[in-house]
Amino acid sequence: xxxxxxxxxxxQCGSTRATMLREDHYRCDSCSTEFFLDSDDITxxxxxxxxxxxxxxxxxxxxxxxxxxxxxxxxxxALAFFFTFMTIIPIIALGIFGGSVSRNSSDDKGVSLACEQxxxxxxxxxxxxxxxxxxxxxxxxxxxxxNAKGFMYFLDGETHEVIKELLLPEVTGRVSxxxxxxxxxxxxxxxxxxxxxxxxxxxxxxxxxxxxEDYKRPEFSEGFGEVELYYPQYGDALxxxxxxxxxxxxxxxxxxxxxxxxxxxxxxxKLPEPKLTTHFVFSDQxxxxxxxxxxLVRYHVLEQAGYPRxxxxxxxxxxxxxxxxxxxxxxxxHKEHSLLQSYEDFTPGAYYFSPKVIHESADQIxxxxxxxxxxxxxxxxxxxxxxxxxxxxxxxxxxxxxDFYIAASRFSGGYVLVDYSNTWLISSEGKCVSTMDVHNxxxx
Numbered sequence: 118x119x120x121x122x123x124x125x126x127x128x129q130c131g132s133t134r135a136t137m138l139r140e141d142h143y144r145c146d147s148c149s150t151e152f153f154l155d156s157d158d159i160t161x162x163x164x165x166x167x168x169x170x171x172x173x174x175x176x177x178x179x180x181x182x183x184x185x186x187x188x189x190x191x192x193x194x195a196l197a198f199f200f201t202f203m204t205i206i207p208i209i210a211l212g213i214f215g216g217s218v219s220r221n222s223s224d225d226k227g228v229s230l231a232c233e234q235x236x237x238x239x240x241x242x243x244x245x246x247x248x249x250x251x252x253x254x255x256x257x258x259x260x261x262x263x264n265a266k267g268f269m270y271f272l273d274g275e276t277h278e279v280i281k282e283l284l285l286p287e288v289t290g291r292v293s294x295x296x297x298x299x300x301x302x303x304x305x306x307x308x309x310x311x312x313x314x315x316x317x318x319x320x321x322x323x324x325x326x327x328x329x330e331d332y333k334r335p336e337f338s339e340g341f342g343e344v345e346l347y348y349p350q351y352g353d354a355l356x357x358x359x360x361x362x363x364x365x366x367x368x369x370x371x372x373x374x375x376x377x378x379x380x381x382x383x384x385x386x387k388l389p390e391p392k393l394t395t396h397f398v399f400s401d402q403x404x405x406x407x408x409x410x411x412x413l414v415r416y417h418v419l420e421q422a423g424y425p426r427x428x429x430x431x432x433x434x435x436x437x438x439x440x441x442x443x444x445x446x447x448x449x450x451h452k453e454h455s456l457l458q459s460y461e462d463f464t465p466g467a468y469y470f471s472p473k474v475i476h477e478s479a480d481q482i483x484x485x486x487x488x489x490x491x492x493x494x495x496x497x498x499x500x501x502x503x504x505x506x507x508x509x510x511x512x513x514x515x516x517x518x519x520d521f522y523i524a525a526s527r528f529s530g531g532y533v534l535v536d537y538s539n540t541w542l543i544s545s546e547g548k549c550v551s552t553m554d555v556h557n558x559x560x561x
Contacts, residue, residue, distance in 0.1 A: 228253045230268065232556045235535040236297035237274060237526040238305045241320040243532035245274030245526040247540055248317075249555055250309060252292045253284060262291040263480045270559065271322050274526060274533030275542060277553055281322050288313055296346050301355040301422035303372050311343050311357070329359060336365065336374060350428035351380070356446045370423025383425035384454045391419040397482050397503075400446070401432035409433040413484065416460035429455040434538055438468060463506050470494065476525040476532065479503060483525055483532060498534075498543060510547025517552070 127135060127145035135145050211409075232251040240246050249272065254265035267288025269352070271281040288309055297307040301511040305317040307324075314327045328335035339360040347354035347366055354368045366380040367373070375383060400412045412431070420426045429451040435442040436449065451457065473487035475498075482503050487494040496519055498512040520536030531544040545551055 176324050208477055227256050229256050229560050231262075231265075232290070232538070232559055233292055233295045234537050235520060235540065235555055236295070236305075236307065237533055237540075238299050238317075238319060238525055239296075239526045239528055240322070243528050245528045246280070246319075247272040247274045247533065247535060247555065248293045248305075248307070248321070249559060250292060250307065252290075263289075267291070267313070269307075269315075269324060272555070274540060275528070275530060277540075277551075277558075283324060285309075285313070285427045287326065298346050298349065298353075300370060302353075306346065306355075308344060308346060311345055311552075312341075314341065314344050314355070332367070332372075334372075334374065336363065337367075349442075350426075352426040353423055354380075354425070368423060368425060371421075373425065375425075380425060384427055384456065386425075388419070388421040388424055391415055391421050391456070394420050395503075396428070397463065397474050397477050398428065398431065399447060399469060399474060401430060403432045403434045405435050406433040406444070411472060413463045413466075413467065413469065413472070413474075414460055415463040417458045419456040419458060422479065427451075427454040427456075429460075431459050431460070436505070464501070473522060473523060475534065476527055477503065477528065481509065481527075483527075485519060485523065498547070500532075500547065508516065512543055512547045513547060515549040516541065 143175060186444050230251055230253050232249050234250075236248040236250075238246055238248070249270040251268060252262060252265040253268045254262055260335045266284035269281075269283045269285065270279055272278065273280055274456040292309050294310050295307065299305045299319075303319060305319055307317060308313075316325050317323070317329050318325075337359060340364065342358050342360040344355055344357035347356040352368060353370055354366050356364075356366045358364050365375050366375045366377060368375075373383070395415060395417055398416070400414055402411060403409070408527050410430070414431050416429060416431075418426070418429070429447055431447050431451075433444060433446055434448070436445045447457065447460065449470045468488065469484075470487040470490050474482060474484055476483040482501050484499050484501070485496055487497070488497055495513060496516050498516055500509040500511075501507065502509060517539075519534075520538070523534060523536045526530050529545075531542065531546075531550075533561060534541040534543065535555075538554055540553045540555055541549060542551045
C-alpha cells in the first residue's frame, strides 16, 4: 500500500512537536505522551501518562520522586534527616565556640579568640585601658592551635569600646601565660609565654617588642631565651635566662644587672638619690600567732625609682633572726633589707579577712576584703584617704567574687578593676556602674 505524507500529531493534545525515540516511536514535546505509527493503516497507537505540568518544577519534582511507594518513603526520610541536621548544627556550633560573639568580636573576621589574663593601666590622657591578650586562629581549624597567632586588644575601661587591636605574627601557637606591669618610667610591660617582651607607650598605645640585644649590654647580645617580670616587692625588674643559658635579674631603668643570688644583696648598695616613700600593705597571718588581727600598715622606706628594693613583711612572729627570739611585728631582717624608716597601723580596730591593697596613690588607697571570716562572706571594696584614713566610700553591690588576681586603674570617673576575666567600673562615689565578662564578650 502506498504511503502518504501526513503531519505526525500527538493523539492526546494534537501537538505536531514530537521527538523520535526510535523508528516509528515518538514522544510529544508538549504533554510527554509516547506513541508509535502503524505503517499498514496509518494508525497511531499511544501510551498516555498523566505527568506534572512542566511549567511547575516543584510539582514535577514531587511527581517524579513519588512515582513509586518505595521512592516516596526514601524521599520523606531524606527530607526529615535534612531538617534535623539543619536544626542541630547551630547548637553544635555554639557548644564548640563557647557562646555568642559580640559585634566587636572576631566572628566577622573568621577567627576564634582564646583570651588570657586581663591587665589594666591608665593612659597618659587619663583614660582607663583594659588590655586583652591571647591567641587567634582560623575558625575552621577547630581545636588546632599550631597555626594560631598572638593578639592584643585595647579597650576603654569605661565605655568598653575597642580602641586598638593588633595581631602579633611573631607569637605562634597557643598563648597560655601572660603578665604585665607598669614600671616607674611610665612604660607598661607585657610578657607572653615567657618568650616575648613588649613595651607599650601609654600615650599612643604603640606596642614594641623588646629583644635582649635592644638593651645594648654584652650579656644580652645573644638575646633572651626566657624572660619574666621579677617579683614586684623587689622593684621594677626582669628575670630569666639568656640564649646562652645564663640566669639574670635586670633593672632596665637603673641599668643594673644581677644574678639570682646577688640581687638579694643589692640593698647594701648606696642609692644615688634615695627618697622617703610611703606604701601600704596588709600584715600577714603568721603561724606563730594565728589569732592576731590583720592590720593595714602604712610604712615609709628609703628607695629610688627603678632601683632594687625590698618590700618589708609585717605580722606578729618570733624573730628567728635575733639572738634571743622575741615577739615582733617586723623582723630586723626586713627592717635592714627594706631601709624601713617607720610604720603604723593605719586603721586601728578594723577587721579584715583575705584583704588586698589594689591601688595606692598620694591621696587615696583602694582595698578589697571580706568583713567576716564566714565562708560565704562577700567581698567589699573600700576607698580610704591616704593621709587621714577616712573612709571615702564602701562598695558591696554587684562586686561579686574576685579571682585570685585583681588589679585596678584610676581615672577621673573612678576606678576600673579587672581580674582574670571580668571588669568592674566603680564610680568616684563608690557605685558599681557596670560589669563585663570580657572573655565571653570576645571569645568565639
